[in-house]
Each structure stands twice: as structure tokens, then as C-alpha cells.
Amino acid sequence: MNSKRILKNPLPFHRENFEKHGDLFRVPVGIRNELAFTRDPKLIKHILQKQHRKYQKSTLQTKDLAKYIGHGILTSNGEHWRTHRRMVQPAFHKKKLRNLMGTIREAILLEIDGLSTSNTIDVYPIMSNLAFQVVAKSLFSSDDIQKEMSELQYITETNQRMLIKEMRQPYLNWWFQLSGKIKKHLNLAKDGQAILHQLIEERRNSEIEKDDLLDMLLQARYEDGTAMAKEQLIDEVLILFTAGHETTANALSFLVFLLAKHPDIQEKAYQEVKNISLEGDDVLTQILELKYIQQCVEEAMRLYPPAYIIDRVSIEDDEFEGLQIPKDSLVLMSIYELHRNEDFWEKPNEFNPERFDASRKKEYQEYYYPFGAGPRMCVGNNFAMYEMVIAVTELLQKYKMTTPLKAVTVNPLISLKPVDVLINFRNRN
Numbered sequence: 001m002n003s004k005r006i007l008k009n010p011l012p013f014h015r016e017n018f019e020k021h022g023d024l025f026r027v028p029v030g031i032r033n034e035l036a037f038t039r040d041p042k043l044i045k046h047i048l049q050k051q052h053r054k055y056q057k058s059t060l061q062t063k064d065l066a067k068y069i070g071h072g073i074l075t076s077n078g079e080h081w082r083t084h085r086r087m088v089q090p091a092f093h094k095k096k097l098r099n100l101m102g103t104i105r106e107a108i109l110l111e112i113d114g115l116s117t118s119n120t121i122d123v124y125p126i127m128s129n130l131a132f133q134v135v136a137k138s139l140f141s142s143d144d145i146q147k148e149m150s151e152l153q154y155i156t157e158t159n160q161r162m163l164i165k166e167m168r169q170p171y172l173n174w175w176f177q178l179s180g181k182i183k184k185h186l187n188l189a190k191d192g193q194a195i196l197h198q199l200i201e202e203r204r205n206s207e208i209e210k211d212d213l214l215d216m217l218l219q220a221r222y223e224d225g226t227a228m229a230k231e232q233l234i235d236e237v238l239i240l241f242t243a244g245h246e247t248t249a250n251a252l253s254f255l256v257f258l259l260a261k262h263p264d265i266q267e268k269a270y271q272e273v274k275n276i277s278l279e280g281d282d283v284l285t286q287i288l289e290l291k292y293i294q295q296c297v298e299e300a301m302r303l304y305p306p307a308y309i310i311d312r313v314s315i316e317d318d319e320f321e322g323l324q325i326p327k328d329s330l331v332l333m334s335i336y337e338l339h340r341n342e343d344f345w346e347k348p349n350e351f352n353p354e355r356f357d358a359s360r361k362k363e364y365q366e367y368y369y370p371f372g373a374g375p376r377m378c379v380g381n382n383f384a385m386y387e388m389v390i391a392v393t394e395l396l397q398k399y400k401m402t403t404p405l406k407a408v409t410v411n412p413l414i415s416l417k418p419v420d421v422l423i424n425f426r427n428r429n
Helices: 002-008 010-021 041-050 059-069 078-092 094-112 123-140 146-168 170-178 181-206 213-219 230-261 263-273 283-288 291-303 335-339 358-364 381-398
Strands: 024-029 033-038 309-314 318-320 323-325 330-334 399-402 409-412 416-419 422-427
Touching (some): 010 024, 010 033, 010 335, 041 309, 041 318, 059 146, 059 181, 078 094, 078 213, 094 283, 094 381, 123 146, 123 213, 123 230, 123 416, 146 170, 146 181, 146 230, 170 181, 181 230, 213 230, 230 263, 230 291, 230 381, 230 416, 230 422, 263 399, 330 335
Parallel strands (some): 033 330
Antiparallel strands (some): 024 033, 309 330, 318 323, 399 422, 409 416
16 A cells, blocks of 8 residues: 555655654565665765765666666666766866856757747746757757757657656556567667667767767776777766756756746846856856856755655665664655755745855755765766756746746656646746
8 A cells, every 4th residue: 555655656655754753764565575764864864975885776777767778877886887987977077067058058048049928838848858958969069960869859758758657557567568568668768779879870980079978978988998888888878868858857847937936036036147148168157156046946956856765775784873774675765855854944845045045055065965965976966057057047038937826736756847837938028
């Protein structure tokens, strides 16, 4: 009974049990197994940072998700993960990202210019297309691959929907296998890999350096000086598309709703950007000066963290402040609940960007994990932040946003997704 309820929508279940049992509770699953749920910031820090070597990701990502997008840094554990994390990380260094800011902005402008101002629209599909095109242009920096990118976007989103069905209805896995549904989606995944294989080969054969993310990955080397194998490169690129576009689309959609819902905050944000022009050779410096916009992004990700829950499995016995954590224990860390815990946040359900003023950083840094924490913290966190700041800046400069919604509906899938984010856009000029 609990398993089905958790799979359907875990958020109310989490809230109810945290209020009843405190910051840690356990749920029996099957005859001998159990899940541990926590929102204790000290325990979360213990698992993700202090004792991270005693834990690894669960099979949800390393097996179920990996069968569709391969074994890259999001879906691997152990030495395989450590090796490729070291190779991928330099591509997301601030110095490298600085050269991509203009490309990111161009991709954003193509999606938000000419938004309908005559009717109420669901902003999520717009943000989804925007985030996908940003990743595509940052990886391939080409205008000649729209057809391939449309196919890849379809494959990525279709396979994610299939994985959600497998997660939500595990008792139907026999049917998914027997009916050929899983085989169909695995074949789709192969089609996506073939698209990337072709694009990568074309780049290699061209011998043209474009200084985009693909070039950076092609130039990455193992300790012995060899390049990443083609299959591994494809896996890493697929993961960048999957993780890099959906989570950002979710966060941006929630942020647009929150700004539309709070006109006073929207106006303050607009005043910061109204005379800013994100053009020229050093867009990153301008972005970093938009402090209030950054605070709005951070506050939206506090209320609606895309990675709303993080799982880890203990690979050896562990102990935390008297709590015994046996080997093979599955611990689910609720970032959503931690971010809304009134023990750490004043009026936690309110949208208040002021709480992220730089002078208050020490107040929240132990309770705030929108990109995870520790060595497995999201490798693209800076990329995502810069993208969202640019997107919100351009939206605010062009449109005034309102919403008929009193609240936004959430759908906790692999990441926290909004449903029917209805927004009215009105031209400022």
C-alpha cells in the first residue's frame, strides 16, 4: 500500500510522516526490506559529503535510467564515475563557460521572442524547448542540425515518459517486457545514439575547432593521455541533454510562475535589469552583477528543487549519531522537505528572495541543496544558474507576467515537474 502511494505522489506522504515522526522515518517494503526517509540536514551532509565513499547511487539511475541514456557521470558509480567526472568537469569551469554566454543568450532569444500576448499560455513547453536548445547550441554550436535536434528531443522526452511508467507501475514491468514497449524504447535510445554518433564523427572529420562543449569533451584526456571512447562520449552527451534540459525547464517554469504571482518582486527584479544589455564579449561579468535576479532563482529552487529527493545506498555499515545504517540500506533524502522546514527557514512556504542576500549566506548554506552536495554535486550547476539568469533577464525586459493561478500543481517524477503553468505575457513596450 505504501509503495503504491509513494510511487503515485510521494510529497504528501513525506510531509505527513515527517510531521508525525520527525526528521527520520522508515517504511517497510516487502517482507524484509525498508526505506529510510530523512530531511535531517546533518545526516544529509554526512551521506553526501563527509562519508560519501560509503554510499552510492541506487539502481533507479545506474540501471533503470542508464538503459536509456547510457553510463555517464549521472548514472554510474565508483571508479567509472570518478574517472569521467574528472574528465567532464573542466568543460564547466567558469573560464570555459564565459565563451558560451553569447551562444546561450541567442538560443534563449529565439524561444522567447514573439511569445503570444493575446491569450493565456502554458509556459512549460516554452521553457522545455528553450532549455533543450540551449544545451544543443552549447554542445554543437551549429544552426544546421535542427532536424537532428528535434529527433533527439523527441527520443529523450519519450523515453523519460516510459521510465516514469516503469517507476510508477513496477507491477506492470512483465507487461512492458511482453508487449514490446521496453524494446521499442530501447530501440529509440539506439536511434538517439546514432544521431550523436553521426554528429560527433562529422565534427572529428571536419578538424574545425568551435570551442563549444563538444570540443571540450573531445579534447578531454584520461591520465594516460588517451581520449574518451566514442561510446562513452555519446553517453556523456546524452546525459547532458537529459539532465541539463529537464531540470532547468522545470526550475524556470516555477520561477516564471512565482514572479507572475508576486508583482512586487517582479517589479524589483525588472528594475535591476531594465537598463542592462547582455551583449558584447563579457556577458558573464554582467550576469554576476545581477544579484537580485540570482536571489530570485535561488529562492525558486528552494521552494521547488528539481532534484527534490536524492537517493543513496550504503555499500558498508555506517553509523551517524547513534543511528545504525547497515550495508545495503536505501536512504531517501528529501531536499523538498528540508527546504521547507520551518526549523531552518522563516515562513518557509513564502517566496522571499531577500533571504538569499549575500550577507545571510551562512544562515542557509547548511540547509540548501538545490544541486546536491559533495563530490556528486551537479557538474552543470553554474551553467544552469547562468542560463536561468539570462532567461529571466530577457523575459523581464520584454514582458510583464501575470497568472490566473493561485498555486502551481507539481508532478514529482524523476525531477520535480510543474503542470499547466498558465501565464499571461504582456509586452512592456
